[in-house]
Amino acid sequence: MNYINAFRKPEVAAQFVRLIAEQGRELAAQGKRVHIMEVCGSHTMAIGRYGIRELLPESVELISGPGCPVCVTDPGYIDAAVELAGKGAILATFGDMIRVPGSDSDLTQCRTAGGDVRVCYSPTSAVELAQQHPDREVVFLAIGFETTIVPVVSIVDEALRAGVRNVSLLTAFKLVPPALHALLADKEIKIDAYLCPAHVSAIIGSQAYEPFAKDYHVPCVVAGFEPLDILYGVNGILGQVLKGEAKVENQYARVVRPGGNPKAQERIARYLEPVDAVWRGVGVIPASGLGLRKEFAAYDAEKKLGVTIRPGRQHAGCRCGDVIKGKLRPTACPLFSKVCTPDHPVGPCMVSAEGTCAAYFKYALREPLPGGAS
Amino acid sequence: MSAETFIQLAHGGGGRLTRELIENEVVPRFGDGPLRGLPDGATLPAQGGRLIFTTDSFVVQPLEFPGGNIGHLAVHGTVNDLSVCGGEPKWLSLAMIIEEGLPLSVLRRVLDSVRAAADDCGVAVVTGDTKVVARGQGDGLYLNTAGIGTAWAEFELGQERIREGDAVLVSGTLADHGMAVLSVRQNLDFVNGPSSDTGPVHRLVGAIRDLGAAVRFMRDPTRGGAAAVLNECVEGRASGILLVETALPLAPATQAVAEMLGIDPLHAASEGRLILFCAPEAATEILKRWRALPEGAGAARIGTVNRDAGRVVLETVTGGHRLVDVPRGELLPRIC
Numbered sequence A: 001m002n003y004i005n006a007f008r009k010p011e012v013a014a015q016f017v018r019l020i021a022e023q024g025r026e027l028a029a030q031g032k033r034v035h036i037m038e039v040c041g042s043h044t045m046a047i048g049r050y051g052i053r054e055l056l057p058e059s060v061e062l063i064s065g066p067g068c069p070v071c072v073t074d075p076g077y078i079d080a081a082v083e084l085a086g087k088g089a090i091l092a093t094f095g096d097m098i099r100v101p102g103s104d105s106d107l108t109q110c111r112t113a114g115g116d117v118r119v120c121y122s123p124t125s126a127v128e129l130a131q132q133h134p135d136r137e138v139v140f141l142a143i144g145f146e147t148t149i150v151p152v153v154s155i156v157d158e159a160l161r162a163g164v165r166n167v168s169l170l171t172a173f174k175l176v177p178p179a180l181h182a183l184l185a186d187k188e189i190k191i192d193a194y195l196c197p198a199h200v201s202a203i204i205g206s207q208a209y210e211p212f213a214k215d216y217h218v219p220c221v222v223a224g225f226e227p228l229d230i231l232y233g234v235n236g237i238l239g240q241v242l243k244g245e246a247k248v249e250n251q252y253a254r255v256v257r258p259g260g261n262p263k264a265q266e267r268i269a270r271y272l273e274p275v276d277a278v279w280r281g282v283g284v285i286p287a288s289g290l291g292l293r294k295e296f297a298a299y300d301a302e303k304k305l306g307v308t309i310r311p312g313r314q315h316a317g318c319r320c321g322d323v324i325k326g327k328l329r330p331t332a333c334p335l336f337s338k339v340c341t342p343d344h345p346v347g348p349c350m351v352s353a354e355g356t357c358a359a360y361f362k363y364a365l366r367e368p369l370p371g372g373a374s
Numbered sequence B: 001m002s003a004e005t006f007i008q009l010a011h012g013g014g015g016r017l018t019r020e021l022i023e024n025e026v027v028p029r030f031g032d033g034p035l036r037g038l039p040d041g042a043t044l045p046a047q048g049g050r051l052i053f054t055t056d057s058f059v060v061q062p063l064e065f066p067g068g069n070i071g072h073l074a075v076h077g078t079v080n081d082l083s084v085c086g087g088e089p090k091w092l093s094l095a096m097i098i099e100e101g102l103p104l105s106v107l108r109r110v111l112d113s114v115r116a117a118a119d120d121c122g123v124a125v126v127t128g129d130t131k132v133v134a135r136g137q138g139d140g141l142y143l144n145t146a147g148i149g150t151a152w153a154e155f156e157l158g159q160e161r162i163r164e165g166d167a168v169l170v171s172g173t174l175a176d177h178g179m180a181v182l183s184v185r186q187n188l189d190f191v192n193g194p195s196s197d198t199g200p201v202h203r204l205v206g207a208i209r210d211l212g213a214a215v216r217f218m219r220d221p222t223r224g225g226a227a228a229v230l231n232e233c234v235e236g237r238a239s240g241i242l243l244v245e246t247a248l249p250l251a252p253a254t255q256a257v258a259e260m261l262g263i264d265p266l267h268a269a270s271e272g273r274l275i276l277f278c279a280p281e282a283a284t285e286i287l288k289r290w291r292a293l294p295e296g297a298g299a300a301r302i303g304t305v306n307r308d309a310g311r312v313v314l315e316t317v318t319g320g321h322r323l324v325d326v327p328r329g330e331l332l333p334r335i336c
Helices: A002-008 A010-029 A039-051 A075-086 A107-112 A126-130 A147-162 A176-185 A199-204 A206-216 A229-241 A263-272 A295-297 A301-305 A319-324 A354-361 B016-028 B071-086 B106-123 B176-185 B202-206 B207-212 B225-234 B252-261 B280-291
Strands: A034-040 A060-067 A090-093 A116-119 A140-143 A167-174 A193-196 A219-222 A248-250 A273-280 A283-294 B042-046 B049-058 B088-099 B124-133 B139-152 B167-170 B215-219 B240-244 B274-277 B300-306 B312-315 B322-323
Touching: A002 A229, A002 B252, A010 A060, A010 A229, A034 A039, A034 A176, A034 A199, A039 A060, A039 A229, A039 A354, A060 A176, A060 A319, A075 A090, A075 A107, A075 A167, A075 A301, A075 B240, A090 A107, A090 A126, A090 B139, A107 A116, A116 A319, A126 A147, A126 A167, A140 A147, A147 A167, A147 A199, A147 A263, A147 A295, A147 B215, A167 A273, A176 A199, A176 A206, A176 A283, A176 A319, A193 A206, A193 A229, A199 A206, A199 A263, A206 A219, A263 A273, A273 B139, A283 A295, A283 B016, A295 B088, A295 B106, A319 A354, B016 B280, B049 B071, B071 B088, B071 B106, B071 B139, B071 B202, B071 B215, B088 B106, B088 B202, B106 B124, B106 B139, B167 B280, B176 B252, B202 B322, B207 B215, B215 B225, B225 B240, B225 B274, B225 B300, B225 B312, B274 B280, B280 B300
Parallel strands: A034 A060, A034 A193, A090 A116, A090 A140, A140 A167, A193 A219, A219 A248, B088 B124, B240 B312
Antiparallel strands: A167 A283, A273 A283, B042 B049, B049 B139, B088 B139, B167 B274, B167 B300, B215 B274, B240 B300, B312 B322
8 A cells, every 4th residue: 555655645746746837937938838638537537536737837738538438439329228228138337338328318217117237347247147148148338448448358258268159249449549649630629748548558558659749749648547647747748848859758667568468459459350430529530449350240249139339319518529529628518517417417428437527526626715725 | 108216226325315315305204303404313302401312224235344243333323323413322222124044143143243332332222123024035134223322411513513713533544344345345355454443432422521512513424434424514504624635544455445446435434433523722632532542543633624615625645626525326437
């Protein structure tokens, strides 16, 4: 435990805050404002949980990115899942999908209406469920980024080994780098630097960000999820900006290697291949998703059960799409904390434990402290 | 389709949904007497003084966990509800709902624990009830205890007495019970894992009787944790609370499990702790007396009441600030 507290030392945090403040003054003197996108939802939560936003100078803005797998899942995916439940399949899912709105209903409503929806804490429970119910199809809701993909495809691995045929994946896996490309290509979004995800980078490696530094001149710093990691990451980014540099820095070397995790990459390549994917609010990004290879069609719920994921409809006023792209702060959404709350979420960004709106709702001081801090 | 609403698990979580359920369904029907304000126990007039009356049900799974079992909880939960109302616990009832098939050895261990805990608290189990339900219709064993205590005249407690400048104290490490139970439930097989803090707070209250005038309000942070208690104390009021993260007492094993499971220790239950609001000048003396008792060894001042209307805010280890919200729902987060 001392190991964790070592990354939360108040005196070290104070030193970083002073360094960042100095960098902020230099930026202001140069007339620069820096927009840093924290790509990953876990970073968004940590920034909220440790109140980091308020510690940064005015010239530095943290923008939350698309790195919450639940948030970028299109309502049409939920519709397909509901359709499968209607056909008698058992839906197995991680808990955070349960309240994500589809076009007409979410999975809790589906369950109330008689759908068989089971929350799992481990993907391998899907195979166990299939063994317990040999006469029914078990469909695992296979969403997630690079980190989640590997354990989820282990379902296929496990099913092949155990000779289980009544389990399949409804895939909507997403890849981080193509989304980062799409955001930089969108001229309406101002991103000066990426604070790159911790766990995703452990799989794909810090080298994956080289194109953004080279082609777009955007500094990329891989940082861990502890408060000191994040402050150190911001400090590193600002250092690059002040020097006019753009390179990939790996500040999470205790976990992330330049080439990532070859075993995980090999596992992904064995079972999956790139597909175009729909991102909620963003639309289709070419080759930004992964689907099961043809030889594993027997485990692909869409192919096996004749269901197609079609684009769905979202709540008319919901601005999750703009929040995901970093165009809109959650607090600027007219629905935020009025119609849309964690108890009654309208959009997925309020549902997920890693959603930007949930982070703001849970942690952000929407009004300043009376009479300043302490 | 009818617009029927269904009870969800989160309605029992001690967070916002629990409050909504009680405020919408119970308070309108029963809330115009001593139940008003939803205290931990009712204070009732009696000859020559006041009595405090409370009840609590126990449905913990597993029945036995590191640091205690459902029997300890059933005594401590009710004793603590009486204690935080400023009362001296005297008598308990004990009702058991037993599922067919429960090993007698388990029941014996639980009842031995009830006896030992009651002796430790100086209370007597004076009445009770036993029901057995068919296999599959219960979950091993449910207990209910009701308790009667006599009110100490020194205390006049109420959330409305909390004011700007008051100190917020806690009698020991937070979240130990919640993390101990969850770590067993999640099969996290720890060596030196978290251990429940289940225990009585009546000695802690008794030790500060003569300072009663300076004490504004007390509550034990059970379901929903410290966050639920603190928010409840300031909700709809002109004051708020500023907590200091570096001052929060946390046992290392508890902190480790909370980290692993992504749970805010402020949201997790204690079963042997007291949160107390007092006039600032009394804080040092109360902490001194608490720390002299084994159950108060980890006591600390964790925050201050300010004029941040209705809000609980944490000054984090980075020096930044964030909201401390009431817990909502119960999900295990993804790792990414």
